[in-house]
Amino acid sequence: MAEQKKAKVVTVGLEDLQTPFQNSACKSKEGVRVTVIGMIVNIILTIIKIAAGFIGNSAALIADGVHSLSDLLSDFVVIFSIRISAKPEDETHNYGHKKIETLASVIVGLMLLFAGISILYEGAVTIYEFTQGVPIEKPAMIAFYVALISIACKELLYQYTHRVAKKLGSDMIEVNAWHHRTDAFSSVGVAAGIGVAILLGDQWAIIDPIMAVLLALYILYIAFKIIYNSINDLMEASLDPEVNDEIKSVILNCGGVLNVHSLKTRKLGSSKAIDVHIMVDEDLTVKEASVIQKDIEKCLKERFGDDTYVIVKIEPFLDRKAEREKHILDGL
Structure with missing residues (x-):
């Protein structure tokens, strides 16, 4: 099997x-x-x-x-x-x-x-x-x-x-x-x-x-x-701001993504190229994170076309506010 x-x-x-x-x-x-x-x-x-x-x-x-x-x-x-x-x-x-x-x-x-x-x-x-x-x-x-x-x-x-x-x-x-x-x-x-x-x-x-x-x-x-x-x-100009906002919306609605940053876009003729960093739960396994990555690629290609070039890089989600509070408490 x-x-x-x-x-x-x-x-x-x-x-x-x-x-x-x-x-x-x-x-x-x-x-x-x-x-x-x-x-x-x-x-x-x-x-x-x-x-x-x-x-x-x-x-x-x-x-x-x-x-x-x-x-x-x-x-x-x-x-x-x-x-x-x-x-x-x-x-x-x-x-x-x-x-x-x-x-x-x-x-x-x-x-x-x-x-x-x-x-x-x-x-x-x-x-x-x-x-x-x-x-x-x-x-x-x-x-x-x-x-x-x-x-x-x-x-x-x-x-x-x-x-x-x-x-x-x-x-x-x-x-x-x-x-x-x-x-x-x-x-x-x-x-x-x-x-x-x-x-x-x-x-x-x-x-x-x-x-x-x-x-x-x-x-x-x-x-x-x-x-x-x-x-x-x-000259590798980025896509329109409205399109970039839509890309972020598609990614966040895809599921499993806690934050999006470092979005880079450009045109390749009639196609689009998307390079983005996403943050996921740091406790996820590599396999689980990979599933989210593939889902995002699928969602973006369904929205912008199968010939869209998509690069998704995964990072653990870090709650900066919680980290600062923990650091203050540790100092006390």
């Missing part, structure tokens, strides 16, 4: 070790699928918007097409990163490869930054030339219709990608979702600018590049925010 029981324990342990990688593989497939769909849409929109921009005399739509091109490039980065991050731990990467997701977020943010700078420059040059007497040709209706199509496609793509990102807990896919939304917002501005220019005549054609500049500033804001948050994660 003892041998059978021992064999059963070993089997359960192996399953627990395999679960995070199996979950990562499932996440990888779903993450790649949503990104490939986005990539196909971006290829089509990039071609259509740039072509319609030239045909319809819209600098804003051409700039918007460049933004879609940056989305396309970011899709390739995301797919590559998802494949790498799904790999399990090895001898040279003891914590797995999930940090590649954070690095990819920085790269996507930089792409967004360069796209914003490019749009800003082109719009500013057009506005300057207009002030110097260079006329701006009124956009054609084809540019307006394409901008409307882009708004619908990119907003639907954002909603879909955002849902998948929340489901998988992936910051990298969430960043890519915002890449889609910024493209939708830029298309809103383009459509508004083109519509005003068409309705009010050539003298209002300046609205087109002005909208391009305003949207470029918004894109730059999003890019800086993405880059800042991603670099912060690369």
Whole structure:
């Protein structure tokens, strides 16, 4: 019986070790699928918007097409990163490869930054030339219709990608979702600018590049925010205070824990890493304390995902107040 029981324990342990990688593989497939769909849409929109921009005399739509091109490039980065991050731990990467997701977020943010700078420059040059007497040709209706199509496609793509990102807990896919939304917002501005220019005549054609500049500033804001948050994660920033408080609550409610201290947390891509010291009754046996430790690991993984890295260190609970009182009494 003892041998059978021992064999059963070993089997359960192996399953627990395999679960995070199996979950990562499932996440990888779903993450790649949503990104490939986005990539196909971006290829089509990039071609259509740039072509319609030239045909319809819209600098804003051409700039918007460049933004879609940056989305396309970011899709390739995301797919590559998802494949790498799904790999399990090895001898040279003891914590797995999930940090590649954070690095990819920085790269996507930089792409967004360069796209914003490019749009800003082109719009500013057009506005300057207009002030110097260079006329701006009124956009054609084809540019307006394409901008409307882009708004619908990119907003639907954002909603879909955002849902998948929340489901998988992936910051990298969430960043890519915002890449889609910024493209939708830029298309809103383009459509508004083109519509005003068409309705009010050539003298209002300046609205087109002005909208391009305003949207470029918004894109730059999003890019800086993405880059800042991603670099912060690369520098091992701790999780949000609310999450840390929730971790402590989960541990204390798990049972057998008398105190929690020295909690350290960080992000590993879409996963979380938790390192914590717990205090238990000093009269417990090593086996009993080990059971509490395993229960805490289970509780944390159930709450934050099977791919959460958990390190629990056990210490005997010491009642400092009782110790001080005992010391005073001994002195008397």
